[in-house]
Amino acid sequence: MKLKVGILGATGMVGQRFIQCIQEHPCFEISALAASEKSAGSKYKDVAKWYLAGDMPEHISGAVVEEIDTKIISKYDLDIVFSAIPSKIAGKVESDFAKHIPLFSNTATYRMTNDVPLVIPEVNPEHLNLIKIQKEKRKWKGFIVTNPNCTTIGFVLPLKPLMDNFGIEYVNVATMQALSGAGYDGVPSMAIIDNIIPFIRGEEEKVEIEGLKILGKFNNKGIDFADFSVIAACNRIPVLDGHTESVFVKLKNDFEITDVIKIFNKFGGVPQEMKLPTAPKRPLIVLNDEDRPQPRLDRDRGNGMSISVGRFKKNKDVLKFTCVSHNTIRGAAGASVLNAELALKKGWI
Numbered sequence: 001m002k003l004k005v006g007i008l009g010a011t012g013m014v015g016q017r018f019i020q021c022i023q024e025h026p027c028f029e030i031s032a033l034a035a036s037e038k039s040a041g042s043k044y045k046d047v048a049k050w051y052l053a054g055d056m057p058e059h060i061s062g063a064v065v066e067e068i069d070t071k072i073i074s075k076y077d078l079d080i081v082f083s084a085i086p087s088k089i090a091g092k093v094e095s096d097f098a099k100h101i102p103l104f105s106n107t108a109t110y111r112m113t114n115d116v117p118l119v120i121p122e123v124n125p126e127h128l129n130l131i132k133i134q135k136e137k138r139k140w141k142g143f144i145v146t147n148p149n150c151t152t153i154g155f156v157l158p159l160k161p162l163m164d165n166f167g168i169e170y171v172n173v174a175t176m177q178a179l180s181g182a183g184y185d186g187v188p189s190m191a192i193i194d195n196i197i198p199f200i201r202g203e204e205e206k207v208e209i210e211g212l213k214i215l216g217k218f219n220n221k222g223i224d225f226a227d228f229s230v231i232a233a234c235n236r237i238p239v240l241d242g243h244t245e246s247v248f249v250k251l252k253n254d255f256e257i258t259d260v261i262k263i264f265n266k267f268g269g270v271p272q273e274m275k276l277p278t279a280p281k282r283p284l285i286v287l288n289d290e291d292r293p294q295p296r297l298d299r300d301r302g303n304g305m306s307i308s309v310g311r312f313k314k315n316k317d318v319l320k321f322t323c324v325s326h327n328t329i330r331g332a333a334g335a336s337v338l339n340a341e342l343a344l345k346k347g348w349i
Ligand SMILES: NC(=O)c1ccc[n+]([C@@H]2O[C@H](COP(=O)([O-])OP(=O)(O)OC[C@H]3O[C@@H](n4cnc5c(N)ncnc54)[C@H](OP(=O)(O)O)[C@@H]3O)[C@@H](O)[C@H]2O)c1
Pocket: 008, 009, 010, 011, 012, 013, 014, 015, 034, 035, 036, 037, 038, 039, 040, 047, 068, 083, 084, 085, 086, 087, 089, 106, 107, 108, 148, 149, 150, 180, 181, 182, 183, 184, 185, 327, 328, 331, 332
């Protein structure tokens, strides 16, 4: 039997991706859609500005949107919820839900909280053990598991095999981020067409710290953060979906690009071993053409769950590469769904 799922923020950019990722899922079925007061009580099709290719699924279009309130747990007999709400309201809302049932969040609010797992299943699946600590400390029936910021995930996934094989001294990353990353009402067209905006509020701070938690070690009480520094320069560009990032990594041990390519090509983790439904066969896809990866051409690889990597260069002990990831799939809804699949398979749900 499938688990009944509620989506908080169901009308937004990430909420729509949740609908797309879950609509034919073997373990989850969408039971409740919730959004702000202004949408609550209306049919989904009348309030959601559908931005995905293809039609809105029929059973969703006529569903009535609920207000974001824990009453929906009993009304729809929910087993888990996915959250894609603004961080300014997530503090109370997400903990109210997690008191009762497991919640998988895209929001920044709890990512850096000590007892909350911040997980990329191929990188740090063992961090889910924080769930036990979180539940005991807070006396909750449910729990919160978070996935990283859409920009963090793109470069931290390739950093994992680099860290394991060569060690990392520091990382510099310059990002070119898609418009959907800012939400539907995020960036006015007059500001972005024919332009690049070299500032995204709060983004560089998140990108510089989240990876160190993810690449840190679970020590049975908490996480010992990875001990290298990250400097990020984040830019908004006129692309709809798909974040592109130029990454410069100072490695501790000598390397050859051919070794890096081999390591990336064979990289996989628990989701691939366990054949989780949303796991891409290859989390990292190396592209050899001199002008790839590109967001329009490469963001949908692995159903939007693979990260495309190319443009390798070696300068002494610094490795440069470029990666493209789908920000609302691998960087948001798909990441949460993969976390939920892992938690289910590992018996946390
Ligand atoms: N977009 C990305 O690539 C991405 C990636 C990773 C993480 N995230 C995070 O995911 C969350 C959602 O992002 P998004 O891009 O989907 O934003 P969005 O398109 O602006 O959607 C926001 C959603 O939250 C609802 N909402 C807004 N204000 C609310 C309020 N006061 N009370 C209750 N519900 C409210 C909206 O409902 P109405 O339609 O009724 O207003 C809508 O469903 C954010 O925390 C964002 O930082 C986004």
